[in-house]
Amino acid sequence: MVQRGMYVYAIDNGPMEPQLMKTGQIDHLKEDGFTWEPPQRLDWLVCDIVDKPVRVLAMVERWLIRKWCKEAIFNLKLPMKKRWEEVMRCLTALEESLEKAGVHATISCRHLFHDREEVTVHVRLRD
Numbered sequence: 869m870v871q872r873g874m875y876v877y878a879i880d881n882g883p884m885e886p887q888l889m890k891t892g893q894i895d896h897l898k899e900d901g902f903t904w905e906p907p908q909r910l911d912w913l914v915c916d917i918v919d920k921p922v923r924v925l926a927m928v929e930r931w932l933i934r935k936w937c938k939e940a941i942f943n944l945k946l947p948m949k950k951r952w953e954e955v956m957r958c959l960t961a962l963e964e965s966l967e968k969a970g971v972h973a974t975i976s977c978r979h980l981f982h983d984r985e986e987v988t989v990h991v992r993l994r995d
């Protein structure tokens with residue numbers, strides 16, 4: 869994101885790469901990504917937290933329904949068993965909760981790395 873000229877609130881309990889911090893484009897906050905609220909509306913939410921898909925989804929839904937971002941991209945780390953069922957359950961739940969809140973969005977999902985137990989979901993809010 870920095871390479872693409874963006875300014876980033878990096879919410880991570882862990883350390884940041886010093887070279888990245890030198891760009892001046894990052895505000896690193898050691899806070900909980902599940903509860904942090906942005907100070908103003910942002911363009912993107914990007915999340916790669918390793919946790920239960922249901923927790924990640926609840927956080928992303930909150931951001932989208934409150935229009936804290938226009939687009940979101942996040943990984944869902946999958947359990948060892950019944951991965952397909954879990955992905956379908958998550959995508960259906962996301963679609964339903966956005967619809968219920970009257971939020972129109974385009975959702976897509978890809979398995980980007982054949983050797984990783986995760987899928988990547990992209991959501992773009994429509995007018």
Ligand SMILES: C[S@@+](CC[C@H](N)C(=O)[O-])C[C@H]1O[C@@H](n2cnc3c(N)ncnc32)[C@H](O)[C@@H]1O
Nearest residue numbers: 879880881882883899900901902916917918919
């Ligand atoms: C899979 S790594 C993401 C790495 C990142 N995508 C990168 O390329 O450097 C997960 C990161 O989430 C952070 N993390 C885990 N739980 C978190 C939480 N509740 N709030 C904020 N950060 C969290 C960890 O410290 C770790 O840096």
